[in-house]
Amino acid sequence: MAQETSSKTKKSSGRTVRLRVHRQDGPHAPETKRVEEFEIDWHPQMNVISALMEVQRNPVTVEGKTVAPIVWESVCLEEVCGSCTMLVNGKVRQSCTALIDLLSPNGEVVDLAPMSKFPLVRDLQVDRARMFDDLKKVKAWIQLDGTHELGPGPRQSPENQEEAYPLSRCMTCGCCMEACPQVHEGSNFIGPAAISQVRLFNLHPSGKMHAAERLETLMGEGGVADCGKAQNCVEVCPKEIPLVDSIAQVSRQATKQMLFGWLLK
């Protein structure tokens, strides 16, 4: 399939792109904290990931020093796996959809840093394990009896599907956590993503049956009441999940549960 390859190693258009990367070898190696700059050839449809890939092929800084290739996380490159979250020019987002032409139309330096609310792994990679653990805490699943054949699931209106589907697109990317002022080292606020998952499962006809258990975990410390309603989360969510609505809804469900829980049981 004779498709031309767009990224050549030799300078072609003359236009270049500068990346400034905040690096560190590991969480316990603060002495290795450094900023390195790389200059690479521009290519069409360039995004932050394809720029980082160029650096891999030639990991030499602007000072001409050969360094270790940059470490970052990525999988799907189409904003659906949630891996490649980082701070691009200070703003938390997926780096695969961060198009160089939009970030740096006139050759501005593109600044890349790891998220700050999660433990660092190395360079641009952080450890988001807590988000997956939180999904366990809130029992973000349907209590399936088994995979044996039982015919179709409960009938659902298209409206119900249309409410559930957007919530179900949360890819655990952590943008909302990074942006939320209530999520920080000194707090154990569970954060918007897990709360929104509670809304999702409490919405489902079978999921509803275990709504109380889910709400239980969100009623104590670090639960839904810790949200400060800053609404930062919803602004950064790449999947445009209505997080503030979710928090309000779950908050109402929790209040109801608190007031009448013993009656509902």
Add this chain to the structure above:
Amino acid sequence: MAKAASTTTESGKVRRVIVVGGGLAGLTTVIKLCEAGVPVDLFSLVPVKRSHSVCAQGGINASVNTKGEGDSPKVHLEETVYGGDFLANQPPVKGMADAAPGIVFMLDRMGVPFNRTSEGLLDFRRFGGTLFHRTAFAGATTGQQLLYALDEQVRRYETVDVEDDKGIIVRGEKMVRKFEFWDFLSIIQDDEGRARGIVAQDLKSMQIESFPGDAVCLATGGPGIVFGRSTNSVINTGTAAGSVYRQGACYANGEAIQVHPTAIPGADKLRLISESARGEGGRVWVPKDPKEKRRGKDVPEKDREYFLEDKYPGYGNLVPRDIASRELFLKCFHENKGVFNSKSGKNELEVYLDLTHIPEPTLRRKLAGILEIYEKFVGEDPYHNPMRVFPAVHYSMGGLWVDFEKSADGGLVKGSPRNQSTNIEGLYAAGECDYQYHGANRLGANSLLSCIYAGLVTGPAMATYRANLAKSSWDLSSSLFDKAEKREQQNYDAILKMDGGENPYVIHKELGDTMLRDVTIERHNGTLEKVLEKIGEYEDRYQKIGVTDTSPRANQGAQFVRHLKNMLVIARVIATGAKNRDESRGAHFKPEFKTRDDANWLRTTMALYKEDGSRSEVNFVRALDYNLCGKPLHVTDEVDISLVTPRARKYEQAGAASAAATNTKADGADGKASGKEAGASA
């Protein structure tokens, strides 16, 4: 005997099995194992929720027949093997087609937000290679939604306690232990060659460790990254399959690589625009005038050439992918009629995929996920502008060879330890990394299905195998595991010491460019010879790699070097298989051998690994002997065509793909026509 099968050892250790890979296939396998009471260690390169399955867009097939069209598993079976140009063994395909409605219902019960009809029932759309509405979907991010549902069920098992054989809870032990950010390195084999566990590496601490397992399943996905850029995720290097192939597992039909007709050209990835776009009515065209200067949306109807609809009135824009891709290639590459770019004065390798005639609300409800991708990466509004697309490497029909046991009704024997077993006893394979279900060309929306079905089959097969195991891996000498660990540690240390002048990412790029150019839509023997020579050169250059990163933490560079080795090995399997198969069948197309040749090539390509110094070699075999549960088994490369007789494919004719099951009078449906005319459409 009973001792080996007991859940805990005398000292209270839990005997587990191992599943590598947490895409749809791996997760389903895990769920089935847990339901059978078998505790599992699950390994994955990335958090399983980020597995490549998340990319799947269009949907999953099941002949639920909610539109009153007379669809049935029988039709599904026939269209699948017809679409695959008859290279698939039919019993597993039958098993899959029969199970499909149940699978979609199970997913529905798990909470997948499938689109609904006005009655609240599951909605189905059309996909390629069929005239029936058979594809269930959740917007245009179906894979994501299915993966999440299975991921949630597995997460639940992470909180479920292990019980011993008396039903007493084993403290601190859960049914599933996840090892995420771990790289599978190799299996551990005992003296009889049986798989007894694995060696893996923690990708954060870079620590190498061995893990016993009474059986091992690889569900590690496809090798798309061998082609450099494809529609695949960057982690799809095929390294795990390559590694067990080097340990003696057979690799089958490697040459069967699917090129998807409609993707967005890109520098890092060729992003897919799902077939569901055409399933919902999208039309493919080029301007009649090759020097057309107007923008796509300004070109009036009369000046457009709908070349798929013209040539294949029967299936139109929904001809199978192999045919659609060849037609696009023909238009752009040979006829030079791709979309004209007045800036460069060139005809680009692009055609239009047009949805603009469909009302925007419908598109938003059904296709928003993919249109969002187009909008974000191309920066153009696909609701009002025809999209520009070109073919891209997408899927591997080939993969690890796996066995099956046929039942009296022509499907699979439930729970047989032969199902999904590789030729290495105790090693199973499921999902895109196996070769089982799609022949020489996969139909759209059949992969999610085959992955889940394979998982549903593999779990019980492993459970049976484990119950019949004479001696558990936990009762073997620990030196077996120590030795394997040490071997892998040495391999890794050797990589860290590589200090030559070659950059592994550059070698990979060249490999990808070569494979993409010469081993995809059209294959010529002369060129393939050169490709093989080049792969040899890359293998030589591999020895001269310099590793600039020797950090003990999250060393992605060193990891990539290891993956590159396996990519080179798999590339050779693909290219050699392509060179050997002197015919055209499904996605494998040779202009020098335009027809399908059933007399000589209606057989599985079975490859075993050989080594010659630093270069790899492929040893093709016609038969294999292997042992399973104390029984010697003999298998050959003959394809089981017991259910649908091979005939020439004729997508020009509506209903040709389902003619036998629906008793339509279409040419060749009586099974008498030979394969002579196949490929003529190419």
